[in-house]
Amino acid sequence: MGQAGRLDDVTPVVASSDTRQYRARAGKRSKKQIGLAFIAPFGLLFALVYIVPIIYAAYLSLFRQQLVGGNRFIGLANYRELFRDPQFWDSVGRVFWFTLVQVPIMLILAMALALALDSRRLHGTRFMRVSIFLPYAVPAVVSTLMWGFMLGVKYGLFGSVNNALGTDLNPFTPSTTLISIGVMVTWAFTGFNMLIFYAVLKAVPRELYEAAALDGANEFQVVRRIKLPALRRSLIIAIIFSIIGTFQIFNEPLILPSMVASSGITTHYTPNLYAYKLAFTGSQQGYAAALALVMAAITIAVAYAVQIRGLRNVFDS
Incomplete structure (x- = not known):
């Protein structure tokens, strides 16, 4: 009976500790989501203005415009x-x-x-x-x-x-x-x-x-x-x-x-x-x-x- 009473006293403490950890993790996730929401417009604009043009330029550099045959893939010939x-x-x-x-x-x-x-x-x-x-x-x-x-x-x-x-x-x-x-x-x-x-x-x-x-x-x-x-x-x-x-x-x-x-x-x-x-x-x-x-x-x-x-x-x- 005494041992059961001690277990009952410990259980709320363990549950309270788990609850605090869960809330801390949830708070961190919430802050991370808020931060991502704030930087998302800049990230999108950066991708559209910088990343996408670079990728497109790299794509264009692998082709050559010819009078006969149009735009033809030539690989790294432009760089050579x-x-x-x-x-x-x-x-x-x-x-x-x-x-x-x-x-x-x-x-x-x-x-x-x-x-x-x-x-x-x-x-x-x-x-x-x-x-x-x-x-x-x-x-x-x-x-x-x-x-x-x-x-x-x-x-x-x-x-x-x-x-x-x-x-x-x-x-x-x-x-x-x-x-x-x-x-x-x-x-x-x-x-x-x-x-x-x-x-x-x-x-x-x-x-x-x-x-x-x-x-x-x-x-x-x-x-x-x-x-x-x-x-x-x-x-x-x-x-x-x-x-x-x-x-x-x-x-x-x-x-x-x-x-x-x-x-x-x-x-x-x-x-x-x-x-x-x-x-x-x-x-x-x-x-x-x-x-x-x-x-x-x-x-x-x-x-x-x-x-x-x-x-x-x-x-x-």
């Missing part, structure tokens, strides 16, 4: 032909060297502007912030048209200078066109990167600056020991975004040939321009799709290498 295409590698090399020169100049300029604005030694910092960022808000097509008119030798600034001084300056010769495009891209995106760096600097605790001042550190030492280390992680992100952006350069070489003569811009001046011409002028959608996928893989590989190297340097320091 692409890797032997000198025009493709010429465009990749041009964009690579453009990125190697333009990205450091743009980011150094953006960091210098962010440091200047954060120094609190300038007047009208709000106006300057907006003014520097404003070019990023200008559409790329409008920006290209503006710079084309301004730098053109027929009716632009350089044309007026040549007429006044009797010179023959031309920023759109085959040897200088890429430099002019670099000026356009730098003007457009410096403000965006500056805003990223400036936001990071504003998040640095002011107590660090006060401690450095008490230790007798000058402005240069504060920049070197506090501000630049704080910018390392954001600099990696800016480099990755800049590499992706410059590898995709398209608007400038597409629009400039119609505005300036003898610019040296060919149909394969950049990989994106080459893919566009192949798809919409040459009716080679399969070959253009293969080119786009290979360029995406190259861009991802370069960006990933920069990210891994940059993060390793950050953690090592």
Whole structure:
């Protein structure tokens, strides 16, 4: 009788424990379902905008449009032909060297502007912030048209200078066109990167600056020991975004040939321009799709290498 009573006392405790575990599992399932419901619209949109086009491009890259026989399956022949295409590698090399020169100049300029604005030694910092960022808000097509008119030798600034001084300056010769495009891209995106760096600097605790001042550190030492280390992680992100952006350069070489003569811009001046011409002028959608996928893989590989190297340097320091 005593043993039965002890069992009766234990049973409600066991049942209560099982009930709590069941409710905890049910609560977790409910939270998971709510989370999935919230991310479902983004997941659907991401699949439709990114995943499906990539799959379709991969499908197109396995076919070739022919005058006789129509669209024919050729397997990986487009990729084999692409890797032997000198025009493709010429465009990749041009964009690579453009990125190697333009990205450091743009980011150094953006960091210098962010440091200047954060120094609190300038007047009208709000106006300057907006003014520097404003070019990023200008559409790329409008920006290209503006710079084309301004730098053109027929009716632009350089044309007026040549007429006044009797010179023959031309920023759109085959040897200088890429430099002019670099000026356009730098003007457009410096403000965006500056805003990223400036936001990071504003998040640095002011107590660090006060401690450095008490230790007798000058402005240069504060920049070197506090501000630049704080910018390392954001600099990696800016480099990755800049590499992706410059590898995709398209608007400038597409629009400039119609505005300036003898610019040296060919149909394969950049990989994106080459893919566009192949798809919409040459009716080679399969070959253009293969080119786009290979360029995406190259861009991802370069960006990933920069990210891994940059993060390793950050953690090592």
